Amino acid sequence: MVNAQQLAALTALYNSTGGPNWNDKLNWNNGGDPCDATNGWYGVSCDATKSNVIHLELENNNLEGTLPTEIGLLTGIKTGLQFSANKLHGPIPSEIGLLTKITAEVILGMNSFTGRIPTELGLLTSLTTKLNLQHNFLTGPIPSELGLLTDMRSRLTLDGNKLTGPIPTELGRLTAMQNTLNLCCNSLSGPIPSELGQLTKLTTGFFLFNNKLTGRVPTELGMLTKLTSWFHLCCNSLTGPIPSELGQLTLLESHLHFNSNQLTGPIPSELGNLAKMEDTLHLCCNKLSGRLPTQIGQLTSLRKALFVHDNRLTGPIPTELGLLTAATSEIYLNDNAFTGRIPSEIGLLTQLEASFAVDDNKLTGPIPTEIGQMTSMTAFLHLNSNSLSGPLPSELGQLTKLTDWFFLFNNKLCGDVPPEVVALAHGAGAIPADMALPHWSVYFGNSLGEPCGDPGGEGGDAPPQGEAAQGEDDGEGGGDDKGAKEPPKDMSANMFLVLALSFALVLLVLTIVWARCGKSSRRDPARRDTPAFTGDDNDDVLDLTGDDPSLNPSSHRSARRSSSSGSSGGGSNPLGSGGLARIRENSGDYGQYGLDSLENEMDEISHRPNRALI
Numbered sequence: 001m002v003n004a005q006q007l008a009a010l011t012a013l014y015n016s017t018g019g020p021n022w023n024d025k026l027n028w029n030n031g032g033d034p035c036d037a038t039n040g041w042y043g044v045s046c047d048a049t050k051s052n053v054i055h056l057e058l059e060n061n062n063l064e065g066t067l068p069t070e071i072g073l074l075t076g077i078k079t080g081l082q083f084s085a086n087k088l089h090g091p092i093p094s095e096i097g098l099l100t101k102i103t104a105e106v107i108l109g110m111n112s113f114t115g116r117i118p119t120e121l122g123l124l125t126s127l128t129t130k131l132n133l134q135h136n137f138l139t140g141p142i143p144s145e146l147g148l149l150t151d152m153r154s155r156l157t158l159d160g161n162k163l164t165g166p167i168p169t170e171l172g173r174l175t176a177m178q179n180t181l182n183l184c185c186n187s188l189s190g191p192i193p194s195e196l197g198q199l200t201k202l203t204t205g206f207f208l209f210n211n212k213l214t215g216r217v218p219t220e221l222g223m224l225t226k227l228t229s230w231f232h233l234c235c236n237s238l239t240g241p242i243p244s245e246l247g248q249l250t251l252l253e254s255h256l257h258f259n260s261n262q263l264t265g266p267i268p269s270e271l272g273n274l275a276k277m278e279d280t281l282h283l284c285c286n287k288l289s290g291r292l293p294t295q296i297g298q299l300t301s302l303r304k305a306l307f308v309h310d311n312r313l314t315g316p317i318p319t320e321l322g323l324l325t326a327a328t329s330e331i332y333l334n335d336n337a338f339t340g341r342i343p344s345e346i347g348l349l350t351q352l353e354a355s356f357a358v359d360d361n362k363l364t365g366p367i368p369t370e371i372g373q374m375t376s377m378t379a380f381l382h383l384n385s386n387s388l389s390g391p392l393p394s395e396l397g398q399l400t401k402l403t404d405w406f407f408l409f410n411n412k413l414c415g416d417v418p419p420e421v422v423a424l425a426h427g428a429g430a431i432p433a434d435m436a437l438p439h440w441s442v443y444f445g446n447s448l449g450e451p452c453g454d455p456g457g458e459g460g461d462a463p464p465q466g467e468a469a470q471g472e473d474d475g476e477g478g479g480d481d482k483g484a485k486e487p488p489k490d491m492s493a494n495m496f497l498v499l500a501l502s503f504a505l506v507l508l509v510l511t512i513v514w515a516r517c518g519k520s521s522r523r524d525p526a527r528r529d530t531p532a533f534t535g536d537d538n539d540d541v542l543d544l545t546g547d548d549p550s551l552n553p554s555s556h557r558s559a560r561r562s563s564s565s566g567s568s569g570g571g572s573n574p575l576g577s578g579g580l581a582r583i584r585e586n587s588g589d590y591g592q593y594g595l596d597s598l599e600n601e602m603d604e605i606s607h608r609p610n611r612a613l614i
Contacts, residue, residue, distance in 0.1 A: 001033045001034065001050065001051060001055060002033065002034055002035055002046070002050075002051060002052065003051070005073050005599065006034075006052070006053050006076070007034065007072055007359060008070060008073065009068075009070040009071060009072075009073040009074050009193060010034055010074075010513050011029060011040070011168065011508060012068040012070040012071075012350070013067070013068055013071065013160065014028050014029050014095065015029075015068075015184055016054075016063045016065050016066055016067070016068040017063040017064060017065040017067070017086075017088065018053070018062070018063065018065050019065070021062055021064065022058075022061050022062050022063065023044070023061045023062045024042045024061055025042060026042035027039050027040065027041045027042065028041050028042060029264065030178070032077075032435075032556070033333075034046070034053065035048075035050040035051070035053070036050075037050070037492040041059075041384065041403040043056060043057045043058045043061070043126065043445045044056060045057070045079070047076070052076030053074050053076055054076055054077055054078045054079055054087065054234070055075060055077065055078070055079045055080050055081075055082075056074065056081055056082065057065065057080065057087075058082065058083055058086070059082050059083065059084050059085055059107070059271065060084070060085040060086065061086060061087035062086065063083065063087065063088055063107075064085065064086065064087035064088070065087075065088065065089070065090075066089060066090035066091075066095070067083070067088060067090070067092065067093050067114040068592045068600075069093045069095045070095075070287060071093055071095055071096060071377045072093065072095025072096065072097075072099065073095075073472070074099065075098060075099060075100075075101065075245075076101065076228065077099050077101065078101050078102055078103055078104070079102070079103065079104045079105075079108070079207055079410025080102070080104045080105040080107070081096070081102065081105070081106050081107070081108075082105065082107045083108050083111070083445060084107045084108065084109045084111070084132065085109075085110040085111075086110075086111055087111065087112065088108070088111040088112065089111065089112040089113060089114065090113065090114060090115070091114060091115035091116075092108060092113050092115065092117065092118055092133070092138075092421065093118070094118040094119075094120065095120075096121065096124075097118060097120025097121055097122075097123040097124065098105050098120075098122060099124065100123055100125070100126065102126060102127060102342040103126045103127060103128055103130055103287060104126055104127075104128065104129055104130070105130035105132070106121075106130065106131050106132070107125075107132040108132065108133055108136070109132040109133055109134040109135050109136065109498055110134065110135045110136075111135075111136055111333070112136060112137055112515065113136040113137065113138055114136070114137045114138065114139070115138065115139065115140075116138065116139060116140035116141075116143075116363040117133060117138055117140065117143055117146075117158070117163075118141065118143075119143040119145045119291065120145075120147025120289060121143070121145070121146065122143060122146055122147075122148040122149065123145075123148075124149065125148055125149060125150070125151065125334035127149055127151065127152060128151050128152060128153050128154070128204045129152070129153060129154040129155060129159070130154060130155045130157075131146075131149065131152065131155070131156050131353065132157045132313070133157070133158050133161070134157045134159045134160050134161070134182065135159070135160035135161070135247075136160070136161050137161065137162055138158075138161040138162065138163060139161070139162045139163065139164065139166035140159060140163065140164065141163065141164060141166070141168075142163055142167065142168055142171075142183070142188070143168070144169070144170040144321065145170075146170070147168060147169075147170025147171055147174065148170075148173075149172045149174060149175060150173055150174060150175070150224060151176055151255060152176060152177055153176050153178050153179070153331070154178060154179040154180065154291065155179060155180045155182075156171075156174065156177065156180070156181055156182070157180060157182040158182065158183050158186070158239065159182045159184040159185045159186070159207065159474065160184075160185045161181060161185075162185075162186060162187060162188050163183075163186040163187065163188060164186070164187045164188065164189065164194075165188065165189065165190070166188065166189060166190035167183060167188055167190075167191040167192065167193055167196075167208075168193075168211075169195045169196070170195075171193070171196065172193060172196055172197075172199065172474070173195075173198075173516040174199060175198055175200070175201065176201065177199050177201060177202055178202060178203050178235040179202070179203060179204055179205060179206070179208055179583075180204060180205030180206065181196075181199065181207065182205060182207040183207065183208055183211070184207040184208060184209045184232070185209070185210040185211075185212050185574065186210075186211055187211060187212055188208075188211040188212065188213060189211070189212045189213065189214065189215065190213065190215070191213065191214060191215030191216070191218075191220055191224065192208065192213055192215065192217065192221075192238075192283045193218070193235075194218040194219075194220040195220075196220070196221065197218060197220025197221050197222070197223040197224065198220075198223070199224060199225065200223055200224065201226060201371070202227055202292050202610065203226050203227060203228050203230045204227065204230055204571055205229070205230045206221075206224065206227060206230060206231050206232065207232045208232065208233050208236070209232045209233060209234040209235050209236070209257065210234070210235045210236075211235075211236050212236065212237060213236040213238060214236070214237050214238065214239065215235065215238065215239065215240070215339070216238070216239060216241075217233065217238055217240065217241075217242060217243055217246075217258075217263075218243070219243040219245045221243070221245070221246065222243060222245025222246050222247075222248045222249065223245075223248075224249060225249060225250070225251065226251060227249055227251065227252055228251050228252060228253050228254075229253055229254045229255055230255045230581065231246075231249065231252060231253070231255065231256050231257065232255060232257045233257060233258055233261070234257040234258065234259045234260050234261070234282065234566065235259070235260045235261075236260075236261050237261060238258075238263060239261070239262050239264065239332075240263065240264065240265070241262065241263065241264060241265035241266070241268075242258060242263055242265070242267065242268055242271075242283070242288075243268070244268040244269075244270045244296040245270075246268070246270070246271065246273065247268060247269075247270025247271055247272070247273040248273070248539060249274060250274060250275070250276065251276060252274050252276065252277055253277060253278050253279070253301075254279035254280060255276070255279060255280050255282075255407070256271075256274065256276055256277065256280070256281050256282065257280070257282040257285070258282065258283050258286065258401065259282045259283060259284045259285050259307065260284070260286075261284045261285075262285050262286060262287055263286040263287065263288060264286070264287045264288065264289065265289065265290070266288065266289060266290035266291070267283060267288055267290070267292060267293055267296075267308070267313075267409075268293070269294075269295045270295075271293070271295070271296070271299075271550075272293060272295025272296060272297075272298040272299065273298070274299060274580045275298055275299065275301060275304060276301055277299050277301060278301050278304070278326075279302075279303060279304045279305065280301060280304055280305040280307070281299065281302065281305070281306050281307070282305065282307045282364055283307060283308050283311070284307040284308060284309045284310050284311065284332065285309070285310040285311075285370065285508070286310075286311055287311065287312055288308075288311040288312060288313060289313065289314065290313065290314065290315070291314060291315035291316075291318075292311065292315070292317065292318055292321075292333075292338075293447050294315055294320045294426065295320075296318065296321065296324075296351050297318065297320025297321060297322075297323035297324065298320075298323075299324055300324065300325070300326060301322060301326060301327050302324055302327055302561070303327060303329065304327070304328065304329035304330070304332075305329050305330050306330070306331045306332070307330070307332045308332065308333055308336070309332040309333060309334045309335050309336065309357065310335040310336075310339070311335075311336050312336065312337060313333075313336040313337065313338060314336070314337045314338065314339065314465075315338065315339060316338065316339060316340035316341070316343075317333060317338050317340070317341040317342065317343055317346075317358070317363075318336040318343070319345045320345075320350075321343065321345065321346065322343060322345025322346055322347070322349065323345075323348075324349065324375070325348055325349065325350070325351065326351065326536075327349055327351065327352050328350070328351045328353050328354075328376075329353065329354045329355075329363060330352075330353060330355045330357075330379075331352065331355070331356050331357070332355075332357045333356070333358045333361070334358055334359045334360050334361065334382060335359070335360045335361075336360075336361055336375055337361060337362055338358070338361040338362065338363060339362045339363065339494075340363065341363065341364060341365035341366075342363055342365070342367065342371075342383070342388075342608065343368070343414065344368040344370045345370075346368065346370065346371060346374070347368060347369075347370025347371055347372070347374060348370075348373075349359070349374055350373055350374060350375065350376060351376055352374055352376060352377055353376045353377065354377055354378060354379045355377065355379040355380050355381070355382070356374065356377065356381055356382070357380070357381075357382035358382065358386070359382040359383060359384045359385050359386070359407060360381060360384075360385045360386075361386050362383075362387065363385065363386040363387065363391065364386070364387045365381060365387060365389065365390070366388065366390035366391075366393075367388055367390070367392065367393055367396070367408075367413075369393040369395045370395075371393070371395070371396065371399075372393060372394075372395025372396055372397070372398040372399065373398075374399065375393075375398055375399060375400070375401065377399055377401060377402055378401045378402065378403050379403060379404050379408065380402065380404040380407070381399060381402060381405075381406055381407070382405065382407045383407065383408050383411070384407040384408055384409045384410050384411065384412055384445075385409070385410040385411075386410075387409075387412055388411040389411070389412040389413065389414070390413065390414065390415070390452060391413070391415030391416070391418075391452055392408070392413060392417055392418055392448070393418070394417070394418035394419075394420045394421065395420075396420070396421050396424065397418060397419075397420020397421050397423060397424050398420070399424060400424065402424070405422065406445060408446065409444040409445045409446065410444070410445035410446075411445065411446050412449040413446040413447065413448055414446070414448060414450055414452040415448065415449075415450075415451065415452045415453065416448070416449065416547055417449070418584065419446050422595050456532060462499070462581070470596045481548065501603065522609060523576055532543065544548075
């Protein structure tokens with residue numbers, strides 16, 4: 001039978017956490033022995049002598065309240081303390097540090113604990129697996145005392161709290177750690193300690209993402225050579241280059257994430273050594289520059305997600321990308337400054353099921369017909385916002401599994417749209433016929449429907465092969481000098497249309513001026529101080545300045561506001577009675593026709609409260 005001290009601790013726990021409302025409270029607080037062989041208390045495990053509680057497991061049992069300090073009286077606990085997924089709140093009692101015999105696990109995650117992590121947890125030096133405080137509301141720094149848990153082999157998880165301050169360098173002493181260091185989703189700041197590179201036994205789970213970490217990625221992290229999955233540093237403010245030493249992580253099979261930082265410099269060619277990588281290389285949303293290394297084609301095991309979009313990468317898309325034939329998910333190269341042509345080898349990615357995006361680059365030349373071989377794609381194909389030229393390949397009509405977007409807008413495409421593509425965009429494929437966007441996604445910003453240029457230039461303005469190659473080597477996109485000097489035919493037609501419209505507009509303005517002025521050219525030169533249409537820089541502005549403030553050009557805006565908000569039923573004239581009277585006095589200067597026309601116009605203006613005077 002347990003002693004009175006342990007019984008008091010269990011009773012305090014029951015009373016402090018709403019015991020009557022627990023999901024399972026079998027035999028609790030019934031006056032019996034918690035260690036009784038037949039009537040033992042739910043979740044309580046005892047040693048062979050039935051005199052010591054060695055394990056307490058009440059996970060997901062609707063405990064609501066605070067952990068009592070009496071929990072520190074259960075000094076016989078050895079194998080675990082499990083309170084996760086309840087409704088516990090308040091501070092974590094520091095008395096847990098008195099449970100120094102515990103070897104297996106302390107799991108308090110997925111509650112609502114607040115306050116700081118007790119430094120006394122560093123006294124649990126026999127702990128070997130699972131110190132889990134994740135998904136609470138803990139604040140303050142990570143105690144450096146956690147570096148004393150040198151026997152920890154698995155799962156130090158502090159993620160999903162509100163922890164601040166630096167990552168303690170002392171965590172580098174946890175050299176026995178094999179599985180999961182998770183500090184993500186807090187507000188940790190400062191640099192990544194190089195000492196974390198001493199965790200050389202770590203095989204899975206290095207999580208520092210979603211913090212406020214700064215500085216460079218330590219080269220020492222390349223020493224984590226046993227890591228097989230989850231190297232995750234995304235969503236911080238890290239700067240500097242990606243260390244080439246990370247090419248030593250040759251056992252890594254999934255999830256290398258550097259996305260959403262401020263990293264600069266080239267993508268290390270050594271990342272091509274990660275030949276076992278199967279799932280997600282994520283480098284997007286940084287400031288990476290230079291060329292996409294050809295060694296990327298060595299990642300032949302990659303099945304899911306190559307993300308290098310939203311960087312500053314230049315040069316041609318390497319043809320070696322076509323070697324990633326195992327890829328089944330997504331390849332995003334968009335929002336960079338890639339130049340040259342889309343390599344035809346892209347058509348070898350026939351297992352790609354989701355998406356392929358190269359939009360918002362500086363790509364030139366024709367759309368490769370081989371893209372039509374990527375018939376497994378179901379989500380979207382984004383080729384828009386480049387300088388692709390020539391006609392649409394009819395082979396694009398083979399992409400009948402596309403369910404989302406087929407974007408080709410803002411290029412230099414020309415010629416007739418093949419019926420196969422028309423059918424794809426308007427219902428014969430997966431895009432609904434009643435959606436207007438697919439229409440614009442194909443036509444907008446191109447010259448489709450208009451003849452292409454010189455067929456000898458491979459689709460209008462595409463350069464000869466030699467010039468394209470030279471342009472790609474120079475990183476300038478392989479532009480065509482001839483295409484730059486000679487405007488395309490559609491541009492000439494547009495210029496003619498603009499000139500014709502301009503000429504018509506001039507004639508219209510002259511006609512209006514003549515109609516308004518009437519016989520003003522015969523005015524008495526001695527009366528030039530009377531109100532008139534002026535010939536100054538405001539050609540069509542009625543200059544009727546006088547005592548009435550409504551005739552002052554500076555008050556036009558206020559006149560318009562008062563006209564729109566005031567009474568319109570009275571036919572109020574925005575010129576005011578005084579201004580119109582002065583016009584009548586000088587009717588001889590305008591001629592009767594000019595006066596009648598002007599009065600009609602003023603009357604019309606007075607009934608258009610939203611129209612400006614000028």
